[in-house]
Amino acid sequence: MTANGRAAAEPAPGRYRFDGFVVDVAAHTLTRDGVAVTVEPKAFAVLAVLLVRAGELVGRDELLDAVWGHRHVTPGVLTRVIAQLRHALGDDAHHPRYIQTQHALGYRFVGTLQTEQPARAAAPIATRAAEPVAVADGPSASVPAALPSPRRRGGEPPARMRPRARRSVRLAALVLALPALLLVWNARQPPATPTVAPSVAVLPFTPIGRDEADRYFAEGLAAEMHDALAGVPGLKVAAWLPATAGRADPRALGQRLGVAAVLDASVQREGQRVRIRARLTDTATGFTLWSRRYDRELGDVFATQSEIAREVASALVGVLPDAGEGLRRRLAPTRDVAAFDAYLRGLHALASGGDRPAAGVYFRRALAQDAGFARAQAGLCRVEAWRFETQRNAAAFDGARLACRTAENMDPGIPDVQLALGDLYRVRGDLDRAAEQYRRIVEDPAQRASALVGLAKVEAARGRPDAALALFRQALRASPSDARIHAEMGYRLYLANRLDEAVAALKRATELRPDSAEHWGLLGALLLTAGSNEAAMRALERAAAIEPDAGVLSNLGTLKYQGGDYAGAAALYRRAARLSPGNHQLLGNLGDALLADPATAAQARDAFREAAELAQRYVELKPEDAKALAALGWYRANLGQREAAVALARRAEALGGEPAEVAFYNAETFALLGDRDAARARLQAARAAGLAETRLTTHPLFARAGLLERPPAAVRGADLTAGLHQEKTP
Template sequence: MERTESGARNGGAAPYRFGDIVVDPAAHTLLRAGVPQPVEPKAFAVLLALLQRPGELIGRDDLLDQVWGHRHVTPGVLTRVIAQLRHALDEDPQQPRYIQTRHALGYSFIGQLEDLTGAAAAAAPVEGGESPAAVVPPRAEAAVEFAPPRATVPLQATLPVWSAEKPAAPVRAKPGRWSTLGAIALLAGLAAWLLIQRHVPPPRPVAASVAVLPFVNLSGRPGDDYFAEGLAEEMRDALAGVRGLKVAASVSPAASRDAADARALGDRLGVASILSASVRREGARLRITARLTDTATGFTLWSHTYDRELSGVFDTQSDIAEEVVHALLGAIPGDSALSKRLTATRSEAAFDTYLQGMQLLRHPDQPDAADQAIARFGQALKQDRGFAKAQAGICRAESWRFQSQRSPTALDNAKAACQQAEQMDPGAPEVDQALGDLYRAAGDPERALQHYRKSAQAPGQAVNAHVGMAKVYAAQGHGELALAEFQQALKLRPEAAFIHAEIGYQQYLDGKLPLAVASYRRAVELDPKNAELWGTLGGLYVEAGNDAAAAPALEHAIAISPAADTLTNLGLLRYRHGDYAGAVVLQRQATTLTPDDFMIWSNLGMALRADPESRPAEIRKTFEEAAWRAQNYLQVKPDDARAAAELGLYRAILGNPAEARRLALRAEALGGQPADVAMLDAETFALLGDLDQARQRLLAARAAGIPEALIGGNHTFRRLGLLSPPTAAGRPAGTEPPAPHSSAGHSTGG
């Protein structure tokens, strides 16, 4: 029977009914006996093509061209789609009732369509009146509303930008900072952009789009979480490289809790489908159950269980990826190289070890996470000498160590690792990302930007690349450019805690302490189990003089996982409140965890000077250790203004006034981190007896945003009557130790 005239006038939106089947083109649904049947988009399009020309033979080439366009389609794609339709229609291919196959020619719809003219006429509006029911419009595409970012970044914590949401290691010194006007413009622009984002209607999802949810570990061993998470990340990165397929950025575990409501998650992420999977690893066996769900209807488009040997993990990943691409695009583009993307190594052991290293970078829950990651990547290279991604992982981890621990050796190691990775696989996105991190850490912004731009072209690395470029621009004083890159990163991953932390760190460097605190509070909301974020938030509270809030934040971080920065800041609090013995214990623990960090040695020295049980020889040796490490660091990072100011203070304590003065002036000439430099130089000049110069620096420190509580807690300033008004009479110059300094956190970035 011909399709009714009513349906034609409605643009083909009227439902088709035959037997107990109802096909609604507008709602994109197929009901059998009133029960929804899952049908992938391409299969639904083929069914509509047959229904629009009932009884006619439609050639295979015509169907392929109509549904898949002019893309090359792999053999059997149409056969698979017809098989799916027969299953949904409950039809026996040997005795078809609806779809007839004409071998080597094509297909035709042979069912009896019901005449819906009467129903359509009953619903038609009376002339001059209103329709009793509005015509159901085509389904609006789901949209995603990006959560507005809040301020972000640490003081003392650190968060690496390895990929999805990994916190970075603590780094307190960072070269350069924004110019004042540039930074203010950037912060104002970011705030305005966030406000606008609250009111921007969510974008419609692309039809061929998917979000890969974190794979669920069903092995019963929490230690296997890295394997399931790593498989999901590898799958996402591989699919992101398929032309014509939009892939959402990594979905956080918190966001994926909405997976039970596919429609809500689709709206939130702006995708038409979601891929979920469970992973069970038992001995040498691997069982993965994967499911692709349509977010418009909540129906399953495709699902399959793979029960194979563990050595078949690469083939399993490739099979899942190809099924997803087939379901959403109907064909695999010739340049997708899916299998290659999912088989960077053919060694299952090397792959497993590599995933362990990546987990340590994404979630550095242990103080020696960088060292452990380097060890895992090194083991993976022993298992496969050509594994370039593992070599790039070493480069990134060593760059992280250099920034967080101020270890010159780490920078040399990073250079060597990146050089080898580039030789193994030049142009690989992971290698370009590692090179961007290396050159940014080494103070070569142009080369860093060059590699970040290349890395940003690969969807799997785009977030980290944009964050890396933002940090480079911010360090150069290009506020507007930095803002644009941060915005790009947040658009891709609006709920990534590490991005908020990175922005907050820049706010901290610019002296916008309240904004930095707000940013880190947002970061811990997004990732409440992250010890680094809590430790950094506590460090920010220390800087702000809010000891009541700092103590619980730092203690919470230590309860999750003790880290050197967290311990040294808690030691600072003990020092402020007169518990010098307790401060010494905490600072000793911190130097044990991070022996290369000169600032922690300095804090230990300050605590020892205040503790009456300490011996003068030990005090001097501690400051000599801090000075030696600071000097070695400045040889490879000569533009670090705060490090120069720190070394100047150590020289004043050790009795070298000429060198102390020279370093103080050098730090000011470098122009970076003016608030911290002014505070440190004020103390240096005070110890040298030049109180006028000390007062000038204190005025500069206040103007740059150093809280009055922090200045008032400095024993040297109180003792010498430098506070206004003075809060305490002092002892003779040089007899009371200067106050220790909290660590400003810094994330290593992308």
């Protein structure tokens, strides 16, 4: 009898109906008004268990045991499945019509089950355990009045008098039947909404409070969280997103990135306290899967980060036995908050504007606070390796080698150290060892893009431009919003004499990071190479407004040099040399400007002498650098060292690297030494290699030597520094 005293027909075996929904356990289908509703197999199994025990509280552990077969997964997985069910049923967690949450205990089905005539087409389930079990009214029952009672069989006591074990047997039998039903689930479901594997996108955290000065802290915490979650087995983490992605709708992001959830957070620092509000959102529904506020001492930031990461991993995949410890280690690289703060500032300097000198300052500050901070040592190694590579600064290599060896002694197994070692070996010319280090971490989700960039540079150094560009494209697939990869690839495209593509890549880098002086400066150099001097000037001035670094000042000086303003060029070269001491090219540029002006020509010798000393130290470390050898020959020629200059020119040509630059320097050398035929042959080689004609026609030495009687039409260069005295390398 129903609560109103009327007899009720029993539902078809294993079949439940409520508000237009029909759940057929045997067929493993969920429909609404005859239209199939797609849910995950685990979600369907949870719904079936709740329907069997309709009106009763089913504990979390019971559901985990029944559906997953064990409790090694965490309750967060169940929370995600319940959220999916609510979306499929159009339910509201705050005002539930079907699934009610009993906080920290479990769930109950509170919908009104409707009566129906047994359907002939309904396939009977093999076990009686699939029969719907109704709960008789009683003091503890929480069942709607219209819920039908099961048919009473001979000798069977009323529902409220049956032993509880009977229901447990039925529930267990239903669970035993579910695995067989799950096997046919995918084949029977319509393909309308594919299930998304456990996956998450981590958005840049939003700083709240005083000003934008704390952005580095919020974004640094997010980047650390991204890399830590990327190491959780079974969890796919989307590539790092730019800061603008934080304003995107989670559902749109989920569709674009193919992820099941989005993690975002706001961060506020006040004195020695930090407040973090974190939220995990289901991208299919827009529902919040998990959220929490933390108000902690600043010193607890490491533990707070670990808690958030564990909650996220738990909600999406459950945590393997050792995953929690791995997250803790990854998110607590130091126990010193001041060291961590400086480290995050260093990372921000690298990521936002490419300000590597400032990054080096911050990494050193972090090490002053915690001398055992291995990741800060690795960061310092990479900064110094960059200085050696781009500025031809011999002292920087000693700094890189010391930092890398120290980091290796501290913690050789962490990917940060292996990446830094790869950079060290690569800039030194030990390409096989460099490739070995990069390959060790290429499958690490957090380091994959950087490792692929390293391998691309190795291939470029081996003279394999096509292989290098293929690896750069792989890196972009791993991290499409990383401006540094676009810039690096643009430089290699330019070296491969694909200038239009190179300019496009650099423009994309400036779009992604409009605050990067390095990228604007490199774009300006490319435009100058293409003969677009006005556009080049605008890009270089924009770079100078952000951060007037040595390369930008030198390139602006070159524009003045080409325009015949040698005094203005010399002033800019002097400023650049002060910003980057140890860079022989800047002092060589200064010597060129001083030599071109009769009023200052006598001062040029001192600049060339200092440039020669620095270049000599560099080529002793890297004797395969053809351009550096040719530049040293030019310096020696200006110092009156004829035999040394000629020998260096020949050595540079024998190496075969950077042919346009080598030919240009050697043309200068032979013109100064009075060998016009040798100089003219080098000018022809420079043109054939793609050197920009403006580089030649604006050189006063070539004009005085009568080497430019009939200059050919301008040729677009294959070297980014065409028309530039300072190479600007990412």
